[in-house]
Amino acid sequence: MKVMVIGGGGREHAIVKAIKKNPKVETIYALPGNGGIAADAVCVPIGAKDIEKIAAFAKEQAIDFAVVAPDDPLAMGAVDRLHALGIPCFGPDAKAAEIESSKVFAKNLMRKYGIPTAAYAVFEDAETALAYLRGARYPSVIKADGLALGKGVIIAQNYSEAEEAIDSIMRARKFGESGSRVVVEEYLTGPEVSVLAFTDGKTLVPMVSSMDHKRALDGDRGPNTGGMGTVASNPYYTKEIAAECMETIFLPTIRAMAAEGRPFRGCLYFGLMLTPEGPKVIEYNCRFGDPETQVVLPLLKSDLLTVMQAVEEGRLAETEVEFSDGAACCVVVASGGYPGKYESGKAISFADAPALREATAYHAGTKLDENGALVTAGGRVLGLTATAATLAEAVEKAYRAAEAVSFEGAYYRKDIGARALAAHAG
Ligand code: AMP
Ligand code: GLY
Numbered sequence: 001m002k003v004m005v006i007g008g009g010g011r012e013h014a015i016v017k018a019i020k021k022n023p024k025v026e027t028i029y030a031l032p033g034n035g036g037i038a039a040d041a042v043c044v045p046i047g048a049k050d051i052e053k054i055a056a057f058a059k060e061q062a063i064d065f066a067v068v069a070p071d072d073p074l075a076m077g078a079v080d081r082l083h084a085l086g087i088p089c090f091g092p093d094a095k096a097a098e099i100e101s102s103k104v105f106a107k108n109l110m111r112k113y114g115i116p117t118a119a120y121a122v123f124e125d126a127e128t129a130l131a132y133l134r135g136a137r138y139p140s141v142i143k144a145d146g147l148a149l150g151k152g153v154i155i156a157q158n159y160s161e162a163e164e165a166i167d168s169i170m171r172a173r174k175f176g177e178s179g180s181r182v183v184v185e186e187y188l189t190g191p192e193v194s195v196l197a198f199t200d201g202k203t204l205v206p207m208v209s210s211m212d213h214k215r216a217l218d219g220d221r222g223p224n225t226g227g228m229g230t231v232a233s234n235p236y237y238t239k240e241i242a243a244e245c246m247e248t249i250f251l252p253t254i255r256a257m258a259a260e261g262r263p264f265r266g267c268l269y270f271g272l273m274l275t276p277e278g279p280k281v282i283e284y285n286c287r288f289g290d291p292e293t294q295v296v297l298p299l300l301k302s303d304l305l306t307v308m309q310a311v312e313e314g315r316l317a318e319t320e321v322e323f324s325d326g327a328a329c330c331v332v333v334a335s336g337g338y339p340g341k342y343e344s345g346k347a348i349s350f351a352d353a354p355a356l357r358e359a360t361a362y363h364a365g366t367k368l369d370e371n372g373a374l375v376t377a378g379g380r381v382l383g384l385t386a387t388a389a390t391l392a393e394a395v396e397k398a399y400r401a402a403e404a405v406s407f408e409g410a411y412y413r414k415d416i417g418a419r420a421l422a423a424h425a426g
Pocket of ligand 1: 153186187188192271282
């Protein structure tokens, strides 16, 4: 089989490595891939958003199965385009992807179908939003409607911060067209849990839960990032809570999407907050999370491609999806300055340490330069993932591997998994 994976980050590297295990796979093409994916797949220099070129390549190469991993091409209809060519795909069509690409759509869906989420109001102009925010309770959460690289969420502590947020989103259009509408939300509290789930639109199978670490610095301080590390499973997500989420959130969501004529097929990501009133949805993503995938897929015992094909063919109910009981930890090594400005093109070296052989280095922002040397090419550069019987061991192993990586300006958080370990102890 010829498989094509769209995207070029750590998530895609984890997907490529998992697909590669299937003996039926002859070639994996990654569009565009990166410096590390190049060791596991054939990288093709076509951008993830270049839908026409992706479609032409898929047709020319007679691709048997495509996986569209990032949010942008999903929202732009990459799956619709590939399906029109008769190419089987893993990922939602554009109508279903709106569950992530429009926060207004997602919030209205949850309201209509009684799915627990923060109370909210939607505004289409700055003046009305500000009039509402003058009388709002603080903190208040302000979100740009569309995709904004995870940066379109502002937690305002008072009216003046809210005014600044509305100015930058709606007036200065810092996130472009994403800012033509905003959602103003009630501020929720509680531990956050990420749950990725396979769904074919009828059946939903949750994967092992995980915990992201979104802030740049230790102790959950500093600016928001795409994610500085993850652990799986998430100790706050007990069996009881999982059963409750299935009944009140997961199944109602896929039924709601089907009822709206937008059946969701692919990986549906539930960003949950376990509030004192029960689990609530913070956000939906229409795709695998990054870096959640880098801890979830290494714990998947079943064959990923087989599960993906079952999702595409609507046969998930009869397909086995099994996870190991172990734990996983991913520590992201980032470029100095990320998520702000950072330099690229720094030579990456790996010490000849046994620790590196006990972990997997998922490449995110790397490339091979003209001499074939591995250099940095992004904010998040590498994710070092280790699995073990216990979370404490997985964390220890992932850190030993992270210490063996070096490039100028490299930094990583020192406390990935600390909160999860404390929750285990407590
Ligand atoms: P999102 O991009 O929707 O995942 O939001 C980014 C982060 O903002 C989340 O991971 C939460 O930590 C925080 N957040 C979003 N919505 C709320 C809310 N209603 N209450 C409290 N925190 C929130
Ligand atoms: N790690 C969060 C996300 O993938 O959106």
